[in-house]
Amino acid sequence: MDDLERIFDDLRALVEDPTFPAVRRWLTENPQGKVVGSFQVFFPEEVAHAAGMLPIKIAGAGGTIQVRQADARIAAFVCSIVRSSLELALSGRLDFLSVMVVPNICDAARNACGVWVRSFPHMRVETLYHPHNAASAHAVDYLTGEYRRIGRILEEIGGRPITDEALRASIALFNENRRLLREVYRIKREAPWLLSAVESYLLVRSAGLMPREEHNALLRRVLELLPHRPTKKQDRIRVVFEGGFCEQPPLDMLAVIQNACYIVDDDLMIGLRWITDDVPTEGDLWRNLADSYLNRSSYSPVQRDPRKPKAEMLLRRIRESGAEAAIVAAAKMCEPGLEEQVHYSRALEAAGIPHLVMEFEETMTVFEQVGMEVETFAESLLFQFA
Amino acid sequence: MSAPTEEVLGTTRREGKRLMDLWWQEMTEAVQTGRPTAYVFAMGSMAELLRTFDFVLNFPEITSLQIAVRGQSQAYIQTAEDYGFSPDVCGYVKADVGLQLRQGEHPYGKVPRPSLVVTSNVCNTYIKWSEFWEHLYGCPVFVMDLPGWRGRDSADLNGETFRNDARYVLGQLRELIELCERITGRRFDLDRFREHLAEANRMAELYNAVCETNRHIPAPFNAVVEGVTYQGIAHLYRGSPQGSRYFQQVLQEMQERIRLGMAAVPDERFRLVLVGTTCYSHFRRFVELFASWGGVFVHSTYMVFAGGGFLPGFVYDLSRPLESFAERMVAAAYWGYTGSMFYQQDWLDEVVRRWHVDGICFHGVKSCRTVSTGLPDVREWMRVQRNVPGLFIQSDLVDPRLWSDAQVKNRVDAFFEALAAHKATTRR
Numbered sequence: 001m002d003d004l005e006r007i008f009d010d011l012r013a014l015v016e017d018p019t020f021p022a023v024r025r026w027l028t029e030n031p032q033g034k035v036v037g038s039f040q041v042f043f044p045e046e047v048a049h050a051a052g053m054l055p056i057k058i059a060g061a062g063g064t065i066q067v068r069q070a071d072a073r074i075a076a077f078v079c080s081i082v083r084s085s086l087e088l089a090l091s092g093r094l095d096f097l098s099v100m101v102v103p104n105i106c107d108a109a110r111n112a113c114g115v116w117v118r119s120f121p122h123m124r125v126e127t128l129y130h131p132h133n134a135a136s137a138h139a140v141d142y143l144t145g146e147y148r149r150i151g152r153i154l155e156e157i158g159g160r161p162i163t164d165e166a167l168r169a170s171i172a173l174f175n176e177n178r179r180l181l182r183e184v185y186r187i188k189r190e191a192p193w194l195l196s197a198v199e200s201y202l203l204v205r206s207a208g209l210m211p212r213e214e215h216n217a218l219l220r221r222v223l224e225l226l227p228h229r230p231t232k233k234q235d236r237i238r239v240v241f242e243g244g245f246c247e248q249p250p251l252d253m254l255a256v257i258q259n260a261c262y263i264v265d266d267d268l269m270i271g272l273r274w275i276t277d278d279v280p281t282e283g284d285l286w287r288n289l290a291d292s293y294l295n296r297s298s299y300s301p302v303q304r305d306p307r308k309p310k311a312e313m314l315l316r317r318i319r320e321s322g323a324e325a326a327i328v329a330a331a332k333m334c335e336p337g338l339e340e341q342v343h344y345s346r347a348l349e350a351a352g353i354p355h356l357v358m359e360f361e362e363t364m365t366v367f368e369q370v371g372m373e374v375e376t377f378a379e380s381l382l383f384q385f386a
Numbered sequence: 387m388s389a390p391t392e393e394v395l396g397t398t399r400r401e402g403k404r405l406m407d408l409w410w411q412e413m414t415e416a417v418q419t420g421r422p423t424a425y426v427f428a429m430g431s432m433a434e435l436l437r438t439f440d441f442v443l444n445f446p447e448i449t450s451l452q453i454a455v456r457g458q459s460q461a462y463i464q465t466a467e468d469y470g471f472s473p474d475v476c477g478y479v480k481a482d483v484g485l486q487l488r489q490g491e492h493p494y495g496k497v498p499r500p501s502l503v504v505t506s507n508v509c510n511t512y513i514k515w516s517e518f519w520e521h522l523y524g525c526p527v528f529v530m531d532l533p534g535w536r537g538r539d540s541a542d543l544n545g546e547t548f549r550n551d552a553r554y555v556l557g558q559l560r561e562l563i564e565l566c567e568r569i570t571g572r573r574f575d576l577d578r579f580r581e582h583l584a585e586a587n588r589m590a591e592l593y594n595a596v597c598e599t600n601r602h603i604p605a606p607f608n609a610v611v612e613g614v615t616y617q618g619i620a621h622l623y624r625g626s627p628q629g630s631r632y633f634q635q636v637l638q639e640m641q642e643r644i645r646l647g648m649a650a651v652p653d654e655r656f657r658l659v660l661v662g663t664t665c666y667s668h669f670r671r672f673v674e675l676f677a678s679w680g681g682v683f684v685h686s687t688y689m690v691f692a693g694g695g696f697l698p699g700f701v702y703d704l705s706r707p708l709e710s711f712a713e714r715m716v717a718a719a720y721w722g723y724t725g726s727m728f729y730q731q732d733w734l735d736e737v738v739r740r741w742h743v744d745g746i747c748f749h750g751v752k753s754c755r756t757v758s759t760g761l762p763d764v765r766e767w768m769r770v771q772r773n774v775p776g777l778f779i780q781s782d783l784v785d786p787r788l789w790s791d792a793q794v795k796n797r798v799d800a801f802f803e804a805l806a807a808h809k810a811t812t813r814r
Contacts, residue, residue, distance in 0.1 A: 072766070073760070073762050073763035073766065074760065074763065075750040075755075075758045075759055075760075075780065076750075077752040077755070077758070077780075078755055078759050082759070104510075104534070105510075106510050107509060107510050107511060107754070107755040107756035108755040108759045110510075110534070110728060110756075111727065111728050111755065111756065111757075111758075111759035113728065114729045114760050114763075114764075115759075115760040115763040117537070118731065118763060118767050125537075126536060127534065127535075127536050129534065132507040132510075132513060132529050132531045133528075133531035136557060136558050137557065137561070138554050138561075139531075139554070141554070142531075142551070142553070142554035142557075145546070145547075145550035145554075146550065149539055149546070149547055149550070153539075301514070304513045304529050306527070330472070333474050335474075335514065336510065336511075336514055338471070338472040338474055339475055339479070339511075339514040339515075339517075339518075340514070341470075342471055342518075343517065343521055345470060
């Protein structure tokens with residue numbers, strides 16, 4: 001087994017371990033440390049980091065745990081990620097959390113925040129209201145105030161002030177992380193045979209599960225090794241995978257897709273890559289974070305920004321990644337994802353771009369059907385392009 | 387001198403129907419005349435502001451539920467699903483998509499195309515719904531972003547969080563005004579706006595007074611029957627003299643019913659609160675299942691979040707209309723909308739006490755994750771923390787395929803049997 005394989009095996013073990021081993025290790029090394037969890041999609045983790053806390057991403061449990069208690073607290077027609085994230089907490093697996101932040105991404109998430117508040121009176125549970133009128137001239141001012149509010153909470157709980165110096169250093173650290181992740185995605189686009197969809201996913205997802213300093217070191221090591229990988233280019237169609245902005249498809253589903261296609265770009269865990277350029281480290285740093293969320297950022301069905309029409313953004317993603325087709329997925333019971341799927345499909349149809357529409361659930365365990373659909377789709381395109 | 391009894395009783399129903407017909411007439415005429423129409427939503431409609439520009443206001447939630455009450459929603463929903471919408475998407479949205487794809491042909495009239503869409507973020511699905519019209523018609527969509535309840539940080543109306551939110555909303559209001567001016571070619575008339583605010587003040591006070599009448603035993607109205615009409619009129623005529631007049635009449639009628647000892651449900655035995663919404667595709671049946679046990683809904687969270695956010699004390703300061711409008715919208719978003727949907731336990735606690743409630747019905751609907759997601763949890767909280775019995779049932783707002791009569795009836799019957807035993811025990 002070479003170094004890369006060992007790294008990806010370890011990352012898979014980390015991502016599939018619902019006990020959050022890297023967080024527990026950090027707590028052993030920092031016995032007074034506090035952990036801040038944030039639900040999908042985006043949270044300005046720099047703020048928690050600058051408060052001396054460990055920010056982690058709570059993005060469901062996939063199929064790694066059995067949802068029992070959460071089902072008794074949440075209505076039946078709600079997506080899996082909301083219930084499995086709650087189950088992680090109800091079952092004690094998130095007992096290390098001092099703060100949980102739930103951004104206002106959708107109706108289920110905001111409502112679930114109320115469930116967390118009632119269920120965990122010892123934990124500070126907060127809704128973070130990102131602007132839905134992103135084009136408003138007042139959105140940056142508002143969000144700056146909202147980020148400062150979150151900052152005050154973290155200062156109170158962390159017991160130390162967030163100084164400009166600390167925030168500047170944290171922003172620089174996260175800028176570096178995002179830069180390295182952009183590099184991962186450049187390789188995905190330019191030489192997808194060097195890095196499978198599952199591997200690139202593991203690299204992104206693990207960012208939210210360990211201290212970012214460690215993650216940066218890991219990414220540097222991987223990026224150093226990748227160009228020397230002895231894998232060969234194959235005759236596969238190049239696709240964009242869209243629909244992974246919140247609930248995550250099972251790793252085995254991505255594996256089935258990558259057997260037939262190169263996924264050259266995607267929106268998987270987009271929150272960890274939301275900001276697309278460096279956050280400036282001069283001037284009002286809080287404002288820089290707010291401005292970056294709004295004006296140097298990606299897109300998703302859960303943010304309304306008329307300057308970034310989502311269907312057009314998807315077409316751009318396809319164009320810029322040199323993809324020939326798209327897989328437009330949505331998580332089961334995900335209202336925003338399912339609604340966006342309609343517009344995506346119609347836009348792709350109008351643009352003459354072949355696409356496959358599918359639904360998934362993080363707990364799926366059988367992938368024969370997905371495999372057959374993707375293979376048929378890919379083969380038909382290979383013949384067409386030939 | 388007060389009106390004779392026979393003139394007062396039944397006013398609510400007659401006048402409510404007349405006002406509803408009038409609204410439909412206005413919408414149908416707008417199709418012919420091309421009068422600018424704004425599509426708006428129940429929570430955060432901005433009606434007071436839009437009326438200043440003489441927009442016809444279309445409330446798609448109301449047109450969708452009316453399709454269901456007429457028993458026609460399945461066909462409309464099917465049209466939307468054929469277009470590409472998933473069975474798991476909100477039925478209101480799909481009934482409306484079906485309506486739009488039928489060129490606005492509705493069982494009650496014709497719906498004009500939007501000149502403008504104003505949506506709040508109180509329900510995120512509002513935004514996705516608006517984007518459908520944006521794609522279909524290319525119309526302008528304005529999202530009036532109303533940050534919601536954030537626990538202790540929102541509790542202080544002089545605090546930094548409230549002030550930050552109110553500044554944001556005020557800024558957006560000014561942007562919305564500019565957009566309305568561009569669309570209609572009219573200048574914003576502050577005095578006219580102030581008049582609409584004054585009417586909304588009157589309506590809010592009367593709306594709350596009407597809700598208070600139901601504290602009487604027996605309750606003079608059923609919050610899930612008459613209450614739904616009140617909600618509808620409160621939206622359609624918010625900020626207009628007809629709206630205030632209507633609620634004056636309703637209040638008068640309720641007071642008369644109380645004086646005469648008239649009950650919304652004959653032989654009232656159980657006083658209930660509805661948390662969530664009703665089921666419009668089986669509207670009568672839903673109520674009948676409870677009324678047949680002598681159960682009356684004396685209040686509902688529906689009358690709060692879908693009643694315009696008119697919580698007690700709701701009043702605009704007419705000396706600073708825009709600023710006050712912004713502040714009231716934020717306060718409504720905190721308590722009237724997000725508070726009553728996501729953190730309703732404190733409100734329920736108070737209503738159970740003051741409205742003499744025996745039990746709570748939590749009705750989860752697949753269409754609306756906004757109101758339904760955490761209902762089982764609140765039910766459990768009220769049972770464990772407050773010893774208030776609760777029933778949790780699930781169906782839908784408008785999709786008749788999701789109504790299972792036998793299952794709902796079994797649960798309702800079992801609930802009443804348990805409720806009778808609980809009542810007997812607590813009385814002892």
